[in-house]
Amino acid sequence: MKKLLSTAIVAATALVGAEASATNYSLWIHGRNGGSTQRGNYADFSYWGPSGTAAGINKKAVNWNGTQKISVENFRVRDALDCFCTGTNWCYIASHSAGNLQIGYALSMYGGSTRNKKNAVPNASGVCGDAGGTQVGWNIKWVDVASGAGGGSELANYGDWATSEPLTSDLVTSTARAMYNHNTTRSLWFYMFAGSRGTAYSGVLPGQDDEAVAYHSTGGVSATGGFCNPGDWFCDGTLNTGTAATSNGKAKWSYHSVSLRDDGEAYDHYAAGNWAGIVGPVRSDMVTYAK
Template identity: 80%
Template sequence: MSTPVRTAVLAAAAATFLAAPEASATNYTLWIHGKNGGGTQAGNYADFSNWGPSTASAGVNKKAVNWNGSQRISVENYRIRDALDCFCTGTNWCYIAVHSAGDLQIGYALSLYGGSARYKKNAIPNASGVCGNTDGTTQVGWNIKWVDVASGAGGGSELADHGDWAVSDPIVSDLVTSTARAMYNHNTTRSVWFYMFAGAKGTAYSGILSGQDDEAVAYHSTGGVSAKGGFCNPGDWFCDGTLNTGTAATSNGKAKWSYHSVKFRDDGEDYSHSGNGNWEGIVGKVRADVAINAY
C-alpha cells in the first residue's frame, strides 16, 4: 500500500474511532428482600434463594440485593447503596422491586443519601458486591425509573409493636410502627415513584393488625399512607376508612406519602405476605408486573 493511501486509511480509521458513540446505557432490575431474607449471601447479586427460581422472568438484567435481614436498617443500608452505586449510576438505569422491610431500605437510602455525590461505577462487582469507578466523576444520587413495592413495611407493623416477632432480631425494633415512620422523611423519594401492591389475605392471628392486612403488614403501611389507621377494602365494616387506589387519600382523608401510589389493592383478599421462596403471594403479583414493565 502506497504511503498516501495508507495515510488516508489511517486517517479514516482515526476519524471513525473519534466519532464512536459512548457505550449505550444498560438497564438493571434490583430486587431488595425484607426481614431475615432466607439465608441469602450478602453481596452476591446472583443469589435469588430468598425469592424463588432464578430462571423466573423478573425484569431486565435482574440482580438480588442481599443484606442481613435480621439487622437494623441503618446498619445494613450500605449494601443497598453499594448496589445502587454499582448498577444505577453513569449511563445505567435501574428498576427497583422490594418486599416488606425492603421498602424501608430503599426509602432510607433515597431520603438520606439520594441527594449525595455518588461515584459512577462500572457494574462489575467484586466478592463483596462493590463495583469499581469508571472515570472518577460523580453524580447526584442514582438513576432510578421507579420502585415496585410488595407489601411494604415503610410504616412498620403492629406485630413489632406487640412483640409478636422474635425480639432478638435487631430489625424488629425498626419495624415498630412509630419507629419506622420516624426513621426518615418518607415524602423525600427524590421524585422516584413508589408503586404499592397491598395484600389482604390475613389470618386469624393477624387481628392485632389495623384494618386489612396480609398477615404481617397492614394497609396503612402497604398502601403508603402517611398516618396509621385501620384502612380496608371498599364496603368493609368497622374500618377507619377505605384505602383508595392511585395517589388519592383514604376515604377519611388520610394522605399518602408523596410519590406513593397504590397500583394494586387486594379486593379479593387473595394475596398473602410471604413469597415462600417461590415467587408466591404478593411477591408473585409484583414479579408479574416487573416482568412486563422492567425492560
C-alpha cells in the same frame, strides 16, 4: 400511565449519543429474613424463588442481613445502587416488606449525595470498581413495592416477632415512620402492591392486612389506622387506589401510588421461595415494564 411515560422518557434518552451503551437493571431488595442470603452475591435469589424465573431485565438480588437494623445494613443497598444505577446505567427497583424501608431510607438519606460512577462489575463483597467521574444520587426509573413495611407493623409493636432481632425494633410503627422523611423520594414514584389475605394470627393488625403488614403501611398512608377494601365494616376508612387519600382523608406520602389493592383477598405476605403471595403481582409488573 405514569410508569409507561417514565419508561418511554428514559428509553428515548438512551438513544442519544453516549447513552447508546447504557444498560438497564432490575434490583430486588428483600425484607426480613433469617440472615441467610449471601450478601454481595447479586445472583442469590433464594429469598424470592427460582433464579431462572423472569423478573425484569438483568435482574439482581440485593441481599442484606434481614435481621439487622436498616441503618446498619443500608450500605449494601447503596453498594448495589452505586454498582448498577450510576453512569449510563439505569435501574428499576422492586422491594418487599422491610426492603421498602431500605430503599426509602437510601433515597431519603443519601439520594442527594455525590456518588462515584461505577463499572457494574462487582467483587465478592458486592462492590463495583470506579468508572471515572461522579454524579448526584442514582439513575432510578421507579420503585415497585410488595407489601411495604415503610410504615412498620403492629406485630413488632406487640412483640409477635423475635424481639432479639435488631430489625424488629425498626419495624415498630412509630420508629419506622420517624426513621426518615418518607415524602423525600427524590421525585421517584413508589408503586404500592397491598395484599389482604390475612389470618386470625394477624388479629393485632388494624384493618386489612396480609398476615404481616396492614394496609396503612402497604398502601403508603402517612398515618396509621385501620384501612380496608371498599364495603368492609368496622374500619377507619377505605384504602383508595392511585394517589388518593383514604376515604376518611388520610393522605398518602408524596410520590406513593397504590397499584394493587387486594379486593379479592388473594395475596398473603410471603414469597415462600417461589415468587408467591403479593410478590407475584410485583414480579409480573416487573416483567411487563422493567425492560
